[in-house]
Amino acid sequence: MRYAIVLMMLASPLAAQDTATRAEGLQAWDQIFAITSHPRCTNCHVAEDRPMWEGLGYGAGAVHGMYVRADESRIGAETMPCRTCHVTSDAANIVPHAPPHIDDAWRLPPAELAWLGKSSAEVCVQLRDPETNDGSDIADLIDHVQTSAFVSWGFTPGAGRSAPDGTVADLARELAIWGGAGTPCR
Ligand code: HEC
Numbered sequence: 122m123r124y125a126i127v128l129m130m131l132a133s134p135l136a137a138q139d140t141a142t143r144a145e146g147l148q149a150w151d152q153i154f155a156i157t158s159h160p161r162c163t164n165c166h167v168a169e170d171r172p173m174w175e176g177l178g179y180g181a182g183a184v185h186g187m188y189v190r191a192d193e194s195r196i197g198a199e200t201m202p203c204r205t206c207h208v209t210s211d212a213a214n215i216v217p218h219a220p221p222h223i224d225d226a227w228r229l230p231p232a233e234l235a236w237l238g239k240s241s242a243e244v245c246v247q248l249r250d251p252e253t254n255d256g257s258d259i260a261d262l263i264d265h266v267q268t269s270a271f272v273s274w275g276f277t278p279g280a281g282r283s284a285p286d287g288t289v290a291d292l293a294r295e296l297a298i299w300g301g302a303g304t305p306c307r
Pocket residue numbers: 156157161162163164165166227228229230231234254255257261262265266269271272275276285
């Protein structure tokens with residue numbers, strides 16, 4: 122029975138939202154930006170090679186301690202790999218101020234996907250353009266948020282960390298509406 126429900130959900134593609142109006146698309150974008158501008162996302166989505174520790178009690182603008190650098194590799198391969206501390210594990214994150222872990226190799230996104238300090242209009246233009254969004258169309262972006270261990274951790278980080286409002290499913294739905302409306306930006 123549960124299997125049948127999953128199949129039904131898979132059979133109703135999110136792309137069915139292709140009748141969204143521009144106003145609905147802009148409203149959906151505002152919800153998307155409220156998520157992508159949250160520190161759980163912007164602490165990794167940085168242009169520089171220093172991840173951030175915003176929203177962890179160190180004050181605004183706090184960069185990652187211990188002089189951690191991601192370097193060109195974005196995983197610190199040249200200096201100290203992220204995985205030295207951020208181990209790959211699907212165990213729950215329960216210890217406050219411990220390095221968070223997920224079931225994937227901890228790393229920074231490509232610098233082109235930087236969101237830290239950017240306005241809604243800037244991130245909007247960046248995320249709709251495959252030249253600056255890791256070569257993704259809307260279906261790819263929806264697929265990424267539904268399957269990325271980083272995104273699901275961002276919504277449920279545990280260990281007393283704050284999270285953006287909503288769920289992964291909400292974000293996927295807002296992306297489908299925004300895409301269906303032709304990815305409008307303000
Ligand atoms: C630990 C670092 C990290 C955090 C935290 C993080 N991301 Fe990412 N993000 C990545 C990496 C790395 C990529 C590049 C694709 C990949 O390697 O998975 C990425 C890419 C993306 C993309 C582009 C899709 C693509 O195909 O590359 C989106 C959208 C995204 N992240 C959304 C989010 C959202 C929303 C949050 C917060 C809820 C978030 N990310 C938090 C590391 C992170």
